[in-house]
Amino acid sequence: MKKIIDQFITEVQQRNQHEPEFMQAVHEVAENVIPYIVKHDIYHGKNILMRMAEPERVVSFRVPWIDDTGEIRVNRGFRIEMNSAIGPYKGGLRFHESVNLSILKFLAFEQVFKNALTTLPMGGGKGGADFSPKGKSDGEVMRFCQSFMTELFRHIGPNRDIPAGDIGVGGREIGYMFGQYKRLKNEFTGVLTGKGISWGGSMIRPEATGYGAVYFAENMLATRDEGLQNKKVVISGSGNVAQYAAEKCIQLGAKVLTLSDSSGYVMDPDGIDAEKLAFVIDLKNVKRGRISAYVDAYPSASFFKGERPWSVPCDVAFPCATQNELEENDAKQLAANGCVCVSEGANMPSTPAAIKLFHAHQMLYAPGKASNAGGVAVSGLEMAQNSLRYSWTRNEVDDRLKNIMADIHSACVTYGKNGSHVNYEKGANIAGFVKVADAMLAQGVV
Ligand code: NDP
Ligand code: 2IT
DSSP states (O other): OHHHHHHHHHHHHHHSTTOHHHHHHHHHHHHHHHHHHHHOTTTTTTTHHHHHTSOSEEEEEEEEEEOTTSOEEEEEEEEEEEEOSSSSEEEEEEEOTTOOHHHHHHHHHHHHHHHHHTTSSOOEEEEEESOOOTTOOHHHHHHHHHHHHHHHTTTOBTTTEEEEOBTTBOHHHHHHHHHHHHHHHTOOOOOSSSOOGGGTOOTTHHHHHHHHHHHHHHHHHHTTTOOSTTOEEEEOOOSHHHHHHHHHHHHTTOEEEEEEETTEEEEOTTOOOHHHHHHHHIIIIISOOOGGGHHHHOTTSEEEETOOGGGSOOSEEEOOSOTTOBOHHHHHHHHHTTOOEEEOOSSSOBOHHHHHHHHHTTOEEEOHHHHTHHHHHHHHHHHHHHHHTOOOOHHHHHHHHHHHHHHHHHHHHHHHEETTEEOHHHHHHHHHHHHHHHHHHHTOOO
């Protein structure tokens, strides 16, 4: 088996030199899915995983814009249209200085499996630009978004490709891009998700990824007759996903000890409660400040510059910042400190060595493509509401989100159960693969 997997990886590697994040994502899937393919005749000999590892289309484009000093700047924009077997391309846009083809291809590849797991009819895609909104004025961000959409608009559409937010793309950026798309097309359609409530957005979409990751953790803990109440929780990040993971943990009676950003983490031994979280949300979303300012407002907390929060003893960890932010040593510390559950809010935050350790310690570990699927799931519900020209209530959307997360949990158990332990990574990869592969096989050589 190892030989077949190695051969496959070598071939994909040859075609995708210098794309370490993409290769990491493909490798992880291949290790779970190839043994399954070999055992199931309908998939065997169809080169199906190789086809899934090749994007259907990649678009790369120039994004020129003018900064506040009048200088002309240029960034690179992308859209990866990875797989449309089960629905139109769907996935977020990331605006961050680190964005490149490797990162967006890994995200698009993961998105295909994730979207399949949601049970909704969405293919997978991802896009973005090597532009960081951090430190830019609203005017600069608007001009950038308008220029970005001036090219992207010809590649997307409500039945073709429906982008949304990701790192660096929140409500403000979606608004500017939606406005530009509407001017260019002279059409009001659900071409983006994460829209404002008064212009086609869905209730619970901002909360969905973080809430979903917490619902998924509750589902995992329930298999051991446990729940989040009174649990000590460590969260990384302080953006969209981290904020609402924290909110739901607090609502469920857990004690949230940390939040972070790329400069370091804050640890509050008294717990970050609803009022303190409101301060963080205002700090990050309105003032666009740094998490270190938390300790000025709450002096009993400490700021650890340049560090990640994984050394803080906890029962449950939610990595909600970025890829490869939780490494082998971090996983060792989590396990040594008694952490029993890791539910990924971010995409691929744990390195392969860290994941091995989670498995070795029989921890309840959920990969992002399962546990953070709540975001894109509610995006799918936003698309459904846009098509119906109707809006569901907060409770209706939240109930659907809870059911979807429970269904994803069940699918992971179906394909990942090994005795009394569930390998959620294997379960998610195989369940996602089966849905997409069956559709591709039915559609001929696509
Ligand atoms: P935001 O831009 O709102 O927040 C990102 C957070 O992560 C910030 O606190 C940011 O800190 C931190 N961060 C970003 N890059 C790094 C880095 N290189 N090192 C350390 N910290 C970093 O993004 P989201 O909350 O939306 O996204 C977070 C993660 O969740 C990403 O992996 C994303 O792909 C994933 N995700 C998002 C979904 C969504 O609906 N938004 C859905 C599913 C997954 P700083 O401000 O210093 O950059
Ligand atoms: O990684 C993700 O799932 C997202 N950034 C959300 C995608 C979406 O289309 O809502």
